[in-house]
Amino acid sequence: MSQNKLIYRGGGYSRCLVALIDTHAHLSRWDVYGHVDELINEARREGLLAIINVTMRLSEVRNALSLVSRYGGGFVYTALGYDYGGFDVRGGSGDHEGD
Numbered sequence: 001m002s003q004n005k006l007i008y009r010g011g012g013y014s015r016c017l018v019a020l021i022d023t024h025a026h027l028s029r030w031d032v033y034g035h036v037d038e039l040i041n042e043a044r045r046e047g048l049l050a051i052i053n054v055t056m057r058l059s060e061v062r063n064a065l066s067l068v069s070r071y072g073g074g075f076v077y078t079a080l081g082y083d084y085g086g087f088d089v090r091g092g093s094g095d096h097e098g099d
Contacts, residue, residue, distance in 0.1 A: 019049040027053045027076070028063035040071060053078045 022043065027036050043051060053076055055064050064078040 020047070021049050022051045025051050025053050026056065027051065027067055028055055028060040028078070029057075030059070033063050036067065040076065044075070050074060051076050055080050056083045058082060 026032060027039065032039070040051070053064055053067055055061055055078065061080055064080065067076045068078050070076075
């Protein structure tokens with residue numbers, strides 16, 4: 001991690017003594033992926049150093065790998081995971097988009 005990094009923040013450049021990494025994002029989810037470019041651009045503007053995207057469904061893997069390819073150069077990384085029980089906070093189950 002580079003100390004005193006020059007970052008762009010809200011219309012100008014400033015020095016940053018702390019660099020942050022989002023270690024648990026769900027950018028490849030079907031309900032987030034449609035506006036992921038906006039989210040990533042905002043994260044960069046705010047000075048985030050990197051994002052680790054985490055999958056929960058097999059259907060998210062293609063999106064996750066696409067993000068790594070599109071935002072290569074070390075900004076988006078991915079951890080391929082799978083929720084075996086099909087847990088969904090909205091009460092859905094299985095590996096279906098929109099459950």
